[in-house]
Amino acid sequence: MSLIADYAITPDVLDSASYTSEEVCGLHLREISQVMRSEGLVRDLRAGEWRGLFAGGERSWHRLGKEMVRKLATEGRLISFPPRLSRAPSDDQDWCEEAVRSDVTEPFSGGVVVTESIKAAYATDSRVERVDRLSRAAWWSRRSPSVRLSRTLDDYKEHLGPILRCANSLQFIDPHLNPTIRRYQQFKELLSVAGRRSPRPTIEVHRVCYEGSGPGRRILDVRSLEQDFRTALAAGLAEAGSQIEVFVWDDFHDRYLISNLIGVSLPNGFDTTSNVNEKTTWSRLGRDERDDVQREFDPAVGRHRLHGRFSIP
Numbered sequence: 231m232s233l234i235a236d237y238a239i240t241p242d243v244l245d246s247a248s249y250t251s252e253e254v255c256g257l258h259l260r261e262i263s264q265v266m267r268s269e270g271l272v273r274d275l276r277a278g279e280w281r282g283l284f285a286g287g288e289r290s291w292h293r294l295g296k297e298m299v300r301k302l303a304t305e306g307r308l309i310s311f312p313p314r315l316s317r318a319p320s321d322d323q324d325w326c327e328e329a330v331r332s333d334v335t336e337p338f339s340g341g342v343v344v345t346e347s348i349k350a351a352y353a354t355d356s357r358v359e360r361v362d363r364l365s366r367a368a369w370w371s372r373r374s375p376s377v378r379l380s381r382t383l384d385d386y387k388e389h390l391g392p393i394l395r396c397a398n399s400l401q402f403i404d405p406h407l408n409p410t411i412r413r414y415q416q417f418k419e420l421l422s423v424a425g426r427r428s429p430r431p432t433i434e435v436h437r438v439c440y441e442g443s444g445p446g447r448r449i450l451d452v453r454s455l456e457q458d459f460r461t462a463l464a465a466g467l468a469e470a471g472s473q474i475e476v477f478v479w480d481d482f483h484d485r486y487l488i489s490n491l492i493g494v495s496l497p498n499g500f501d502t503t504s505n506v507n508e509k510t511t512w513s514r515l516g517r518d519e520r521d522d523v524q525r526e527f528d529p530a531v532g533r534h535r536l537h538g539r540f541s542i543p
Contacts, residue, residue, distance in 0.1 A: 235340035238329035244295030404499035409462035452538030493520025
């Protein structure tokens, strides 16, 4: 299971009339809101029509449900998906079918959250589960704050892909990242996963000003580092319409990927190997820890001394 997963939610889940009481509805909404806002993405079906439902007052939308949708949108966690049905959904079951059809073109890493009445129509479909019985769904119970993976590009793409494709901001923090060094030469492939999109995400790389350790440590010229990054990345970034800013710091040790969606601790950073038996363990950071790491690498905060910065292309 990925550190972040995508889901669809049928409208009835946010409708107080779907439950025995408004209080029961609120209990379930609190649970799924906490998960979606810390480790999830939600498919905004039919290119935003799903989100638009909750702006109207035709149904008894629960206050917490409307608040969840608003916060998911603000945090960049609503991911627009094009229509899959030939006509607009007319009821909750149609919305479930719209969600299931979206799985054909891009499979869920999570699943579809529904109420009891809709699950009855999809009784044998493991992608669909009742909001009050989510623990029965494998895609819900497999959620974990950490993942064990091979240090290969394929595994990196699998587990970081949803973040790289959907985040509005990305910070690659690795003290020795240099895309001209053999073990980091596939870093450009990770950047390419972010793809050409509008608006383009802000992308930062943070590394130290030296190479080696102990008596063999050597301070690097920032202009030389800039040339290395340009040589390895400029063409691909230009083709994708992307830009990165590289920050060169005095010293730090830990490795992270920090985004507006999630923070990930990566003990070995972004270097890769072809040996699938070389394993590493990544962990999802809590919201406060993610924000603190982000502050650590903000030049205005001054926790580290900045030796230089440059943008590519």
